Amino acid sequence: AQSVTQLDSHVSVSEGTPVLLRCNYSSSYSPSLFWYVQHPNKGLQLLLKYTSAATLVKGINGFEAEFKKSETSFHLTKPSAHMSDAAEYFCVVSDRGSSASKIIFGSGTRLSIRP
Amino acid sequence: GAVVSQHPSRVICKSGTSVKIECRSLDFQATTMFWYRQFPKKSLMLMATSNEGSKATYEQGVEKDKFLINHASLTLSTLTVTSAHPEDSSFYICSASGHSLGNIQYFGAGTRLSVL
Numbered sequence: 001a002q003s004v005t006q007l008d009s010h011v012s013v014s015e016g017t018p019v020l021l022r023c024n025y026s027s028s029y030s031p032s033l034f035w036y037v038q039h040p041n042k043g044l045q046l047l048l049k050y051t052s053a054a055t056l057v058k059g060i061n062g063f064e065a066e067f068k069k070s071e072t073s074f075h076l077t078k079p080s081a082h083m084s085d086a087a088e089y090f091c092v093v094s095d096r097g098s099s100a101s102k103i104i105f106g107s108g109t110r111l112s113i114r115p
Numbered sequence: 116g117a118v119v120s121q122h123p124s125r126v127i128c129k130s131g132t133s134v135k136i137e138c139r140s141l142d143f144q145a146t147t148m149f150w151y152r153q154f155p156k157k158s159l160m161l162m163a164t165s166n167e168g169s170k171a172t173y174e175q176g177v178e179k180d181k182f183l184i185n186h187a188s189l190t191l192s193t194l195t196v197t198s199a200h201p202e203d204s205s206f207y208i209c210s211a212s213g214h215s216l217g218n219i220q221y222f223g224a225g226t227r228l229s230v231l
Contacts, residue, residue: 046219
């Protein structure tokens with residue numbers, strides 16, 4: 001069975017400081033892992049994905065995430081937060097063995113940016 | 116990147132009426148489409164999965180007669196909320212995936228349904 005846990009429901013950082021959004025996963029198979037961002041009343045935008053290639057994945061808008069199998073983690077980071085980064089972030093796991101690509105969402109982390 | 120268009124973005128209707136939401140993949144063939152429901156300040160809940168030309172597979176607890184899903188072509192899926200009631204008010208989001216895109220899901224912008 002697959003599951004994903006986002007450890008923080010809310011993270012608040014000052015503009016210009018680093019961002020860390022934590023995610024741990026559980027999967028019986030080799031997982032694919034994703035981070036999506038959702039701005040208020042909007043759909044989800046794919047930030048980045050891990051699908052068994054390089055363990056350090058770079059995404060859009062300066063975000064990156066590192067797949068650590070030993071820690072079953074896929075934390076999202078950004079060196080310097082921008083006001084426009086304020087949004088809801090979802091960590092997602094998918095079973096790469098599934099042709100239907102069904103995915104499991106984490107509960108989400110709301111990122112707030114202080115001026 | 117892959118573009119998924121969802122329409123309408125917002126709909127207000129009277130209780131008892133039916134509402135149709137469209138989800139289109141604009142630049143790829145979507146072999147599978149997904150419909151999610153999102154409650155305020157909550158994560159997305161998968162309602163159903165549909166493959167082109169097949170009946171949708173509904174998640175446990177989702178009424179298939181209430182939420183009719185049609186996936187008639189490789190670029191279009193529709194969700195019809197039949198006889199809508201105020202408790203159906205929610206944010207509905209579709210996503211689409213295709214073999215040409217590695218089966219990654221790409222999401223529409225969502226539809227805010229308000230039932231009066």
